[in-house]
Amino acid sequence: MASRTISQQLMRIPPRPLTTFRPGQQQRWMSLEVLNASKHDRERVLILGSGWGGFGVARSLDTKLYQPILVTPRTYFVFTPLLAGTAVGTLEFRTAMESAHNIKGVDVIRGRGENIDFANKQLHIESQDGSLVMDYDKLIIAVGAYAQTFGVPGVKEHAFFLKDVADARRIRDRILERFEEAALPMLTNEKRKELLHFVVVGGGPTGVEFAAELHDLLEDDLKHTYPDLVDLAKITVYDVAPNILAMFDKKLQSYATQLFNRQNIEVATSHHVLEVQHDAIVTKEDGRVPCGAIIWSTGLVPNTFVANTIAKPFETLGAEKKEMKIVKAPRGMIQVDSRLRVLAEPKEGGEAQPLEDVFALGDCASIKDLLLPATAQVANQQAKWLGKALNKSAKRMVEVSEEAEFHFRSLGIMAYLGSWNAVMQKDKLDVKGKLSWLLWRTAYLTKSVSWRNRCLISVYWFLNWFFGRDINRF
Amino acid sequence: MASRTISQQLMRIPPRPLTTFRPGQQQRWMSLEVLNASKHDRERVLILGSGWGGFGVARSLDTKLYQPILVTPRTYFVFTPLLAGTAVGTLEFRTAMESAHNIKGVDVIRGRGENIDFANKQLHIESQDGSLVMDYDKLIIAVGAYAQTFGVPGVKEHAFFLKDVADARRIRDRILERFEEAALPMLTNEKRKELLHFVVVGGGPTGVEFAAELHDLLEDDLKHTYPDLVDLAKITVYDVAPNILAMFDKKLQSYATQLFNRQNIEVATSHHVLEVQHDAIVTKEDGRVPCGAIIWSTGLVPNTFVANTIAKPFETLGAEKKEMKIVKAPRGMIQVDSRLRVLAEPKEGGEAQPLEDVFALGDCASIKDLLLPATAQVANQQAKWLGKALNKSAKRMVEVSEEAEFHFRSLGIMAYLGSWNAVMQKDKLDVKGKLSWLLWRTAYLTKSVSWRNRCLISVYWFLNWFFGRDINRF
Numbered sequence: 027m028a029s030r031t032i033s034q035q036l037m038r039i040p041p042r043p044l045t046t047f048r049p050g051q052q053q054r055w056m057s058l059e060v061l062n063a064s065k066h067d068r069e070r071v072l073i074l075g076s077g078w079g080g081f082g083v084a085r086s087l088d089t090k091l092y093q094p095i096l097v098t099p100r101t102y103f104v105f106t107p108l109l110a111g112t113a114v115g116t117l118e119f120r121t122a123m124e125s126a127h128n129i130k131g132v133d134v135i136r137g138r139g140e141n142i143d144f145a146n147k148q149l150h151i152e153s154q155d156g157s158l159v160m161d162y163d164k165l166i167i168a169v170g171a172y173a174q175t176f177g178v179p180g181v182k183e184h185a186f187f188l189k190d191v192a193d194a195r196r197i198r199d200r201i202l203e204r205f206e207e208a209a210l211p212m213l214t215n216e217k218r219k220e221l222l223h224f225v226v227v228g229g230g231p232t233g234v235e236f237a238a239e240l241h242d243l244l245e246d247d248l249k250h251t252y253p254d255l256v257d258l259a260k261i262t263v264y265d266v267a268p269n270i271l272a273m274f275d276k277k278l279q280s281y282a283t284q285l286f287n288r289q290n291i292e293v294a295t296s297h298h299v300l301e302v303q304h305d306a307i308v309t310k311e312d313g314r315v316p317c318g319a320i321i322w323s324t325g326l327v328p329n330t331f332v333a334n335t336i337a338k339p340f341e342t343l344g345a346e347k348k349e350m351k352i353v354k355a356p357r358g359m360i361q362v363d364s365r366l367r368v369l370a371e372p373k374e375g376g377e378a379q380p381l382e383d384v385f386a387l388g389d390c391a392s393i394k395d396l397l398l399p400a401t402a403q404v405a406n407q408q409a410k411w412l413g414k415a416l417n418k419s420a421k422r423m424v425e426v427s428e429e430a431e432f433h434f435r436s437l438g439i440m441a442y443l444g445s446w447n448a449v450m451q452k453d454k455l456d457v458k459g460k461l462s463w464l465l466w467r468t469a470y471l472t473k474s475v476s477w478r479n480r481c482l483i484s485v486y487w488f489l490n491w492f493f494g495r496d497i498n499r500f
Numbered sequence: 501m502a503s504r505t506i507s508q509q510l511m512r513i514p515p516r517p518l519t520t521f522r523p524g525q526q527q528r529w530m531s532l533e534v535l536n537a538s539k540h541d542r543e544r545v546l547i548l549g550s551g552w553g554g555f556g557v558a559r560s561l562d563t564k565l566y567q568p569i570l571v572t573p574r575t576y577f578v579f580t581p582l583l584a585g586t587a588v589g590t591l592e593f594r595t596a597m598e599s600a601h602n603i604k605g606v607d608v609i610r611g612r613g614e615n616i617d618f619a620n621k622q623l624h625i626e627s628q629d630g631s632l633v634m635d636y637d638k639l640i641i642a643v644g645a646y647a648q649t650f651g652v653p654g655v656k657e658h659a660f661f662l663k664d665v666a667d668a669r670r671i672r673d674r675i676l677e678r679f680e681e682a683a684l685p686m687l688t689n690e691k692r693k694e695l696l697h698f699v700v701v702g703g704g705p706t707g708v709e710f711a712a713e714l715h716d717l718l719e720d721d722l723k724h725t726y727p728d729l730v731d732l733a734k735i736t737v738y739d740v741a742p743n744i745l746a747m748f749d750k751k752l753q754s755y756a757t758q759l760f761n762r763q764n765i766e767v768a769t770s771h772h773v774l775e776v777q778h779d780a781i782v783t784k785e786d787g788r789v790p791c792g793a794i795i796w797s798t799g800l801v802p803n804t805f806v807a808n809t810i811a812k813p814f815e816t817l818g819a820e821k822k823e824m825k826i827v828k829a830p831r832g833m834i835q836v837d838s839r840l841r842v843l844a845e846p847k848e849g850g851e852a853q854p855l856e857d858v859f860a861l862g863d864c865a866s867i868k869d870l871l872l873p874a875t876a877q878v879a880n881q882q883a884k885w886l887g888k889a890l891n892k893s894a895k896r897m898v899e900v901s902e903e904a905e906f907h908f909r910s911l912g913i914m915a916y917l918g919s920w921n922a923v924m925q926k927d928k929l930d931v932k933g934k935l936s937w938l939l940w941r942t943a944y945l946t947k948s949v950s951w952r953n954r955c956l957i958s959v960y961w962f963l964n965w966f967f968g969r970d971i972n973r974f
Contacts, residue, residue: 058685101680102972118592123972127725136680158686191974206575206610211532212632251601478967485959493952498576498597500665 058160061095061133068093069163069420072149074139074331076103076126078405079168079388086413089131091420095160097151099138101126104191106402107470108483110236110442113194114201114243115495121482123191124475135160139169139331144350144370144381145343166412167335167360167368167386171326171400180302185322188232197321201240202499204318205248208255215258220316222259225307227299228323229263229270231441234282236321237263238444241289245445247494262292262317264309269295271449273399273439278449281458285443326400328358332390336360339373349373355392362391364431366412369394382425385412398434407434440466532634535569535607542567543637543894546623548613548805550577550600552879553642553862560887563605565894569634571625573612575600578665580876581944582957584710584916587668588675588717589969595956597665598949609634613643613805618824618844618855619817640886641809641834641842641860645800645874654776659796662706671795675714676973678792679722682729689732694790696733699781701773702797703737703744705915708756710795711737712918715763719919721968736766736791738783743769745923747873747913752923755932759917800874802832806864810834813847823847829866836865838905840886843868856899859886872908881908914940 070093073080080096081103087094108122126134137153142165149165151158173189175181186197201224208218224240226233240261249256263270263286269279270286270293283293294312301308306316328336336358339351353361353369361369366387367380378394388405398404415429422428438452440462448462457465467487474480490496544567547554554570555577561568582596600608611627616639623639625632647663649655660671675698682692698714700707714735723730737744737760743753744760744767760767768786775782780790802810810832813825827835827843835843840861841854852868862879872878889903896902912926914936922936931939941961948954964970 061685100974102974118594119974120592120970120972123970123974125725125970125972127971134680135684137684153684153686154681155684155687158684195974206608207628210609210611210627210629210632211535212627213629251599476967478963478970481963482959485956489952489955493950496594496597496599496952497601498594498599500574500576500593500597500669 058158061093065093070095070161071164071166071416072097072160072162073166073168074098074149075168075170075388075390076100077168077170077388078103078106078402079170079390079409080166081124081126081129082406082409083166083168083387083413083416084126084129084132086410086417087132088417088420091417092164094132096126096129096132096134097137097139097149097160098126098134099136100190101134101136102191103475105470105474105479106189108474109188109191109194110232110239112191113188113197113236114239115198115247115497116239116242116490117483117486119191119195121474121479121486122194124479128476139167141338142335142340142384144340144384147383163383164416165384167332167384167390168388168405168409169329169331169390171332171359171389172329173322174325174327175322176324178299178302180304181322184302184304185227185320188236188321188323197236197319199499200319201243202497205252205255205497206499208258209252218255219258219260220305221318222255223315223317224259224261225315225317225320226261226263226323227265227307227320228325229265229267229272229293229295230323230325231271231273231439232323233263233265233321234270235442236323237261237286237291238289238442241291241444243495245289247497250494251497260290260292262294262315264294264297264299264307266298267295271441274441274449274451275456278451278456278458282441282443282449285445285447289444291444326357326389328390332360333358353378355394357392359390359392360386362386362393364393364396365415365426365429366391366393366408366432367426380427382427385426387412393432396434401439403437404434408432440469442466532632535567539567544569544635545638545640545890546571546634546636547640547642548572548623549642549644549862549864550574551642551644551862552577552580552876553644553864553883554640555598555600555603556880556883557640557642557861557887557890558600558603558606560884560891561606562891562894565891566638568603568606570600570603570606570608571611571613571623571634572600572608573610574664575608575610576665577949579944579948579953580663582948583662583665583668584706584713586665587662587671587710588713589672589721589971590713590716590964591957591960593665593669595948595953595960596668598953602950613641615812616809616814616858618814618858621857637857638890639858641806641858641864642862642879642883643803643805643864645806645833645863646803647796648799648801649796650798652773652776654778655796658776658778659701659794662710662795662797671710671793673973674793675717676971679726679729679971680973682732683726692729693732693734694779695792696729697789697791698733698735699789699791699794700735700737700797701739701781701794702799703739703741703746703767703769704797704799705745705747705913706797707737707739707795708744709916710797711735711760711765712763712916715765715918717969719763721971724968725971734764734766736768736789738768738771738773738781740772741769745915748915748923748925749930752925752930752932756915756917756923759919759921763918765918800831800863802864806834807832827852829868831866833864833866834860836860836867838867838870839889839900839903840865840867840882840906841900854901856901859900861886867906870908875913877911878908882906914943916940 076098103124105122111117137151140152141150173187204221208221226237298310308314336352350370355361366385368384369378371378387408389400411432440450442448446463448466450457450462550572577598579596585591611625614626615624647661678695682695700711772784810826824844829835840859842858843852845852861882863874885906914924916922920937922940924931924936
């Protein structure tokens with residue numbers, strides 16, 4: 027990777043020297059002028075997105091070396107492994123949230139990246155109060171991805187995704203609403219069964235963990251509030267594949283399926299969803315099945331910003347203008363090299379080369395010749411690597427291309443299965459049952475970002491175990 | 501009050517004997533048949549509303565003697581003194597909520613009372629899934645009241661009330677949104693000042709406490725997140741009266757006003773609001789003043805159900821049919837006697853007499869010849885008195901008219917003023933400052949309903965003091 031990159035070829039920008047700027051109090055700015063003045067001789071890093079990738083990089087950048095600015099329509103980070111729990115009240119929503127405003131020395135703009143001018147190194151931002159153009163020295167794209175719907179009609183209108191805290195809140199509200207509705211005395215039991223049939227589409231960890239958490243809510247709490255109704259309730263997990271939890275080995279897969287069956291969660295694998303209606307799901311195998319809520323979690327597609335960025339060719343500056351375009355990875359994401367640099371290729375075809383100052387990571391990016399799962403773990407490791415690589419290269423006054431490549435090191439995979447059981451798999455090691463559940467909880471408690479949330483998570487786990495989950499909806 | 505009441509005259513219903521029914525497990529029902537079967541020989545008490553009045557009565561009724569059924573569109577109780585705190589994140593919303601479903605032995609119907617058939621002792625209920633008619637032996641009306649707007653245009657469309665947890669959530673979201681918006685770099689400081697001007701209309705305890713809590717949020721937390729912006733922010737409390745906190749004595753009123761002035765909260769008394777716009781308030785004195793949020797808390801008016809119930813005459817059963825109507829108290833509420841029995845009078849005029857089996861309490865009721873403030877304290881004492889009176893009368897096999905009258909015993913009044921200061925007044929005793937604040941917190945912590953919430957309130961008070969309030973919006 028010693029070959030000069032496109033931007034080096036065309037606009038030689040020398041690496042910045044180590045500056046002596048030391049941010050003390052949180053730096054906030056009131057205008058582009060103040061922002062530019064407070065930049066000093068640091069490089070400005072624009073970070074798009076506040077998920078595992080963007081939030082992670084923002085936290086790891088050395089603000090003595092860089093001026094990080096986070097551009098995001100959602101100014102908080104979601105600790106996604108706890109999201110399914112918040113959707114049923116095992117934890118309160120805010121325990122899974124961290125404010126981007128709390129990262130010391132990082133400025134936050136609530137807005138949405140609209141368009142990148144790669145040649146002039148500018149980002150066009152669309153915000154509530156109009157648009158804005160901002161220069162960058164380095165750009166980091168970590169905008170995540172949309173939920174995959176496979177073009178199934180009705181999904182966007184009637185199903186719930188589980189990607190944000192706002193989704194979790196809507197789901198929690200819907201489930202409790204269905205029980206209150208089913209408790210109305212004039213309904214038939216037939217109608218009640220329909221209202222209390224909860225459908226999960228997608229047998230990956232998110233769908234499975236949500237089904238497990240929902241089962242716990244029913245068994246631990248709603249059984250006491252609505253003893254007669256809970257017997258009419260049902261959870262079904264649909265997947266097109268022959269097994270749920272495809273990334274786990276066969277033994278754990280069948281353990282999960284058996285446990286689900288014992289817990290009265292129906293596992294409907296090898297099922298094809300044809301349509302989602304506001305009160306039913308239609309599959310090729312079973313036809314129309316009425317239900318009270320559908321939670322949809324079946325993978326990812328590129329979001330609009332990524333699709334537009336890839337689709338739009340751009341011209342390089344310099345003597346010989348060249349029309350370039352971003353390389354599209356399989357599944358439509360942004361192709362990056364092993365140092366997470368975005369790859370571009372001549373529009374008319376030719377060899378792909380990295381843009382030296384534009385990076386992409388997490389769900390919106392795909393490393394060339396390396397298939398990594400679209401998980402929090404991958405995005406998190408990428409973010410830490412990128413932050414460190416940027417810090418080191420700035421100190422050494424070299425480009426990131428001089429740093430060691432990113433390597434993913436799997437820490438294992440886990441999924442919660444309900445009733446204090448989980449599965450865990452690392453290399454050749456399988457753990458299942460209560461021990462695995464304990465490891466699951468310990469891992470996520472210790473990996474939580476803030477001490478505030480670690481305290482709150484412990485408190486809620488204890489109080490909800492002792493007193494039961496809160497079943498209020500408002 | 502030994503004179504026979506209307507319902508006794510016309511349909512003599514003997515008081516029920518003490519039954520031996522003992523509810524063990526939470527009683528829930530699936531249909532009117534099951535509900536009727538599980539009634540045994542208890543009297544059915546329909547309770548309308550789940551505020552201080554309705555929730556309070558439901559909790560105090562002896563379910564061996566009565567079958568209490570709570571009819572409410574909002575199936576939780578709000579601990580209103582903490583509401584202003586939840587609106588700025590001093591406490592999490594759910595710490596101010598108690599589920600009506602958790603009252604042992606009380607059934608809950610999520611629905612709205614539409615119409616009372618006093619003669620046949622039936623309530624018509626409107627729910628999400630259609631309507632329903634339910635017989636009652638005793639009916640308790642505790643539906644609260646709407647916020648008073650004095651017909652000022654724009655209030656309902658653009659101002660926030662602070663009566664429910666959902667209101668508090670909307671307010672919290674709006675305040676934090678305004679700060680994120682004001683942080684956008686392309687705005688002028690003039691525009692920022694407009695966005696960050698927060699207006700409270702109404703200088704009663706609710707408005708004052710909200711202004712105080714908002715001040716704390718700005719000073720304790722947002723000052724660190726947005727140091728430059730907080731200096732542009734402003735809080736104004738408008739009231740038409742010459743003083744805020746009219747129910748306190750002059751000394752405490754001027755203490756509150758001085759403290760507010762020191763805390764940079766403008767007190768605009770003797771101001772008349774003419775109009776509320778989506779981004780401004782118009783007063784007779786100052787004209788149009790732009791602002792980013794308006795919180796409206798200026799007293800109460802009867803809600804639709806109460807107004808309709810009073811407006812509609814009804815016929816009594818029996819040999820000589822009489823057209824009766826409910827007596828309308830000053831301010832349009834339901835007139836009750838000193839045993840909280842609803843008063844009715846012949847439509848053509850004549851002496852008012854109590855309905856033996858219909859009670860009203862809290863904000864929707866007004867005791868004849870006794871002016872009590874529309875506060876939680878009054879509703880709470882009424883609820884406890886009514887529950888006890890009903891229990892005792894059932895045990896003694898007499899009517900409630902045989903029980904001692906309700907007497908209000910003031911426990912004093914309190915208001916939080918910001919920066920750990922409060923005012924408190926009981927009889928001739930005034931307490932102000934930090935000590936008063938400590939009493940304020942202790943009182944509301946101990947008066948909270950559930951142990952779960954007492955734990956959570958303590959945890960949040962501590963964590964938010966230590967780490968700062970959560971400023972995420974979702």
